[in-house]
Amino acid sequence: MIDIQWWRSGYDDQVHAFRGARVGQNFGEALCDHSVPTSLITQVDEGRRCIACLLMVGDLLATTQGDALWRAS
Numbered sequence: 428m429i430d431i432q433w434w435r436s437g438y439d440d441q442v443h444a445f446r447g448a449r450v451g452q453n454f455g456e457a458l459c460d461h462s463v464p465t466s467l468i469t470q471v472d473e474g475r476r477c478i479a480c481l482l483m484v485g486d487l488l489a490t491t492q493g494d495a496l497w498r499a500s
């Protein structure tokens with residue numbers, strides 16, 4: 428499983444994919460390079476999701492889980 432959190436940024440009101448390891452610093456950095464002060468991050472995944480982050484998470488899943496995951500039984 429990849430270590431990301433879907434959290435909402437107060438900068439653009441979109442839900443981005445943040446790497447767990449980055450949490451706790453002054454800035455959160457999303458997979459799409461969106462960076463935002465942690466004080467503006469809301470730890471909820473409700474809202475419009477960032478398309479760039481969605482695509483990058485999809486890529487990560489395909490890489491880490493392999494093709495077998497996507498095959499229909």
Ligand SMILES: [Zn+2]
Binds near residue numbers: 458459
């Ligand atoms: Zn994003």
